[in-house]
Amino acid sequence: MATTLPDQPAAHTTDGPVLQVKDLTVEFPTDDGIVHAVRGVSFDLHPRQVLGIVGESGSGKSVTSLAIMGLLPRSARIRGEVNYRGQNLVKLSDKEQTKFRGKNISMIFQDPMTSLNPVYTVGWQLQEAILAHQDVGKDKAWARAVELLDIVGIPNASERAKNYPHEFSGGMRQRAVIAMSMTNDPDVIIADEPTTALDVTVQAQVLDTLRRVQENTSAGIVLITHDLGVVAGMAHQVLVMYAGKPVEIGETDAIYYDPRMPYTLGLLGSLPRLDQKGDEPLTPIRGAPPSLVNLPPGCPFSPRCPMSRPHCDEEEPALRAVAGVDHVAACHYAEELAGDVGAAEVFETAETDSQAIEQLDQLGDLEEAKAELDKAEAEEAEERA
Amino acid sequence: MTQTTPQAAGTQNGAADPILEVTNLVKHYPLMGGGVVRRRVGDVHAACDLTFHLDKGETLGLVGESGCGKSTTGKAILQLSPPTSGSVKFEGQELVGKTRKQLRSIRRDLQVVFQDPYASLNPRIPVSDIVAEPLIIHGLFKRLGRERVRELLTVVGLNPEHGNRYAHEFSGGQRQRIGIARALALEPKVLVLDEPVSALDVSIQAGVVNLLEELQDRLGLSYLFIAHDLSVVRHICDRVAVMYLGKIVETGPRDHIYERASHPYTQALLSAVPIPDPKLERQRRRIVLEGDVPSPVNPPSGCRFRTRCWKAQDICAEQEPALVDRGQGHPVACHFAEPRSLL
Numbered sequence A: 001m002a003t004t005l006p007d008q009p010a011a012h013t014t015d016g017p018v019l020q021v022k023d024l025t026v027e028f029p030t031d032d033g034i035v036h037a038v039r040g041v042s043f044d045l046h047p048r049q050v051l052g053i054v055g056e057s058g059s060g061k062s063v064t065s066l067a068i069m070g071l072l073p074r075s076a077r078i079r080g081e082v083n084y085r086g087q088n089l090v091k092l093s094d095k096e097q098t099k100f101r102g103k104n105i106s107m108i109f110q111d112p113m114t115s116l117n118p119v120y121t122v123g124w125q126l127q128e129a130i131l132a133h134q135d136v137g138k139d140k141a142w143a144r145a146v147e148l149l150d151i152v153g154i155p156n157a158s159e160r161a162k163n164y165p166h167e168f169s170g171g172m173r174q175r176a177v178i179a180m181s182m183t184n185d186p187d188v189i190i191a192d193e194p195t196t197a198l199d200v201t202v203q204a205q206v207l208d209t210l211r212r213v214q215e216n217t218s219a220g221i222v223l224i225t226h227d228l229g230v231v232a233g234m235a236h237q238v239l240v241m242y243a244g245k246p247v248e249i250g251e252t253d254a255i256y257y258d259p260r261m262p263y264t265l266g267l268l269g270s271l272p273r274l275d276q277k278g279d280e281p282l283t284p285i286r287g288a289p290p291s292l293v294n295l296p297p298g299c300p301f302s303p304r305c306p307m308s309r310p311h312c313d314e315e316e317p318a319l320r321a322v323a324g325v326d327h328v329a330a331c332h333y334a335e336e337l338a339g340d341v342g343a344a345e346v347f348e349t350a351e352t353d354s355q356a357i358e359q360l361d362q363l364g365d366l367e368e369a370k371a372e373l374d375k376a377e378a379e380e381a382e383e384r385a
Numbered sequence B: 001m002t003q004t005t006p007q008a009a010g011t012q013n014g015a016a017d018p019i020l021e022v023t024n025l026v027k028h029y030p031l032m033g034g035g036v037v038r039r040r041v042g043d044v045h046a047a048c049d050l051t052f053h054l055d056k057g058e059t060l061g062l063v064g065e066s067g068c069g070k071s072t073t074g075k076a077i078l079q080l081s082p083p084t085s086g087s088v089k090f091e092g093q094e095l096v097g098k099t100r101k102q103l104r105s106i107r108r109d110l111q112v113v114f115q116d117p118y119a120s121l122n123p124r125i126p127v128s129d130i131v132a133e134p135l136i137i138h139g140l141f142k143r144l145g146r147e148r149v150r151e152l153l154t155v156v157g158l159n160p161e162h163g164n165r166y167a168h169e170f171s172g173g174q175r176q177r178i179g180i181a182r183a184l185a186l187e188p189k190v191l192v193l194d195e196p197v198s199a200l201d202v203s204i205q206a207g208v209v210n211l212l213e214e215l216q217d218r219l220g221l222s223y224l225f226i227a228h229d230l231s232v233v234r235h236i237c238d239r240v241a242v243m244y245l246g247k248i249v250e251t252g253p254r255d256h257i258y259e260r261a262s263h264p265y266t267q268a269l270l271s272a273v274p275i276p277d278p279k280l281e282r283q284r285r286r287i288v289l290e291g292d293v294p295s296p297v298n299p300p301s302g303c304r305f306r307t308r309c310w311k312a313q314d315i316c317a318e319q320e321p322a323l324v325d326r327g328q329g330h331p332v333a334c335h336f337a338e339p340r341s342l343l
Helices: A061-069 A094-100 A122-133 A138-151 A170-181 A200-216 A228-234 A252-257 A262-269 A354-362 A366-384 B070-077 B100-107 B127-137 B141-155 B160-164 B172-184 B202-219 B230-236 B254-259 B264-272 B278-283 B314-318
Strands: A019-030 A033-045 A050-054 A077-084 A105-108 A188-192 A220-225 A237-242 A245-251 B020-032 B040-054 B059-063 B085-090 B110-113 B190-194 B222-227 B239-244 B247-253
Touching: A019 A061, A033 A061, A033 A237, A033 A245, A050 A061, A050 A228, A061 A077, A061 A105, A061 A188, A061 A220, A105 A170, A122 A138, A122 A170, A138 A170, A138 A200, A170 A188, A170 A200, A200 A220, A200 A228, A200 B264, A220 A228, A228 A252, A228 B278, A237 A252, A237 A262, A245 A252, A245 A262, A252 B278, A262 B202, A366 B100, A366 B141, B020 B070, B040 B070, B040 B247, B059 B070, B059 B230, B070 B190, B070 B222, B100 B110, B110 B172, B127 B141, B127 B160, B127 B172, B141 B160, B141 B172, B172 B202, B202 B222, B202 B230, B222 B230, B230 B254, B239 B254, B239 B264, B247 B254, B247 B264
Parallel strands: A050 A220, A050 A237, A105 A188, A188 A220, B059 B222, B059 B239, B110 B190, B190 B222
Antiparallel strands: A019 A033, A019 A077, A237 A245, B020 B040, B020 B085, B239 B247
8 A cells, every 4th residue: 555755665564553543433413404524535645755635625634634633522423433553442441541532643733823722831731741741850851842843844843942933934834733743653643734824935844844854753754735846756656635534545656646536626726826828727626515414316526527427316326346356436437537547528618608708798888987077077076176 | 027028929919009008116014012002013025016917908917925915916907006106107198196086987997806706706786786887987888887797707617697697506617707898897908816716625726717818819808817826827828927935037938938038036936846747746846945035024135035045045145136037038037047847
């Protein structure tokens, strides 16, 4: 399952996956009905591997990560397995989970301002994270905190550790949060939209830091984001989510160069690219993601899918191998996307109804009306003068 | 200065007169001290001495990171927050210093679409009324009426039957379309688009981008496109102006900027944008900038980028580099400008 980037150390190790998620489902009972936020997510994460989870808002990627961490509210109904080194975390009580949280599995959140406590210094907070799980003295914990800040590229770390979060800039705060996620040498780091709130030059700094983390530890990293550009440069494997379910999983290159699920293809086609002149229109995906309260039977993407056929509305496609064992997609007609199929061949790009614009023209020119108004107003102004 | 810029590829105009001309535009916000007596303790230099123009039928992208003053510039042009000094000319008419009443007729031709489709639509009136509002305000509704509103909704890809629904019943992308329909209601000549797609998911964003491009082709609109996403800007704009800390550091035709970026900041910015292409992405070299953007209350002397620039020398602190063509084919505000390909 694990793959390697050419310029990085081998992702394979002998001891198998550190994290195994099996058929994870999360439901939230609400007044409107049950929200099926996550509807069966399975994946393996190996040491040193980076798994990218991509999807749009509401696709269930964040809920998946919170479920793995055991951070969901009590009202959430969680089923399935989250196996960390053979132990199912879902079955554990909150107290037992605390032993793993932050020690073996740690998390980086989107907004660094809300994940740091404003009334304690950054160093103090890192020290606390160390003391919570390790039997070391305060001095040693402080030294480790400074060392970690140094690793993530905070200049003059021993002094900056005494600063409060508000004295840090956005990028530095996020790096401090990354340092905190490393305090106890975790086996799994879950980064939930770690760069979404940041400007691109700051994002580059933070991604640089994450790469350094990946080189310096043996942790497996789950990188959750909506930015396909960030995933392209970081991940070994990509999992595409739609309506609470993975719809395509594969090695990064396979997902980007040979997508077999129309949604993935559409998503890639809808991205404007820095390296292309932009003379080709983008391929938007029509409509909106379905409500997770009343999911119709069949493929959840079917209403937006240009390849949809009657069969798609009857039976929900399961993930199946489409190209080799490692590349799976949930589409009945995945084979039709084999070979070099461009997004523009599948998705329609025209946005406006040409008839509508013509009719708008026929409704009379506004030019004249506006000119009259201008005149009337000018006269009025003159009269007053 | 920007007048010397060669005509961008893709501009469909023949007219020599720009539709919008901004000269030495300055916008400072007063910074008030705390305490019992609130007095002015300084200025936030949000936009300093900006000069650029927008031709008929073209799209000018104003890009930069948060806090660089791009939205301030948009607001100052629209006179929504009057500029401290400088001139904004629309079709040769000066806008700065005019009263609200005098601006009325110009506002019919100069409209705006805001970033947040949740905050910019009135939640208490149906969307057909939202779209009709500009017509009502300018006394054109009786003449043109409901029919025009229905057509406008159709043009932006919404079902006119849904006109009696309220804004909260629509998704983000649909709301942004309502905002566009409202901006188009008076057949404006120029649209100021302030981050019109940054709040949207990519698959939805693509639809709105295509819509804006098609509307421009059909209706001959000129766009001032304010954005932080350099990929979207490359896709939609004919010319680009890059801002840093209230100043334009580099401007020119789109492909010049993207293929021969000459200002160190533009280069850093371009190198930082991830490209959704794994093989390419692994080979790319990033310029990772040190430190942070300085405060706009006390901008650095000379070149404002010098505190983070790897090329900085003594002259950068002493002398502010002018935004002129130094042999790169487009104006660059750097003493050591040098084209570099980053893609």
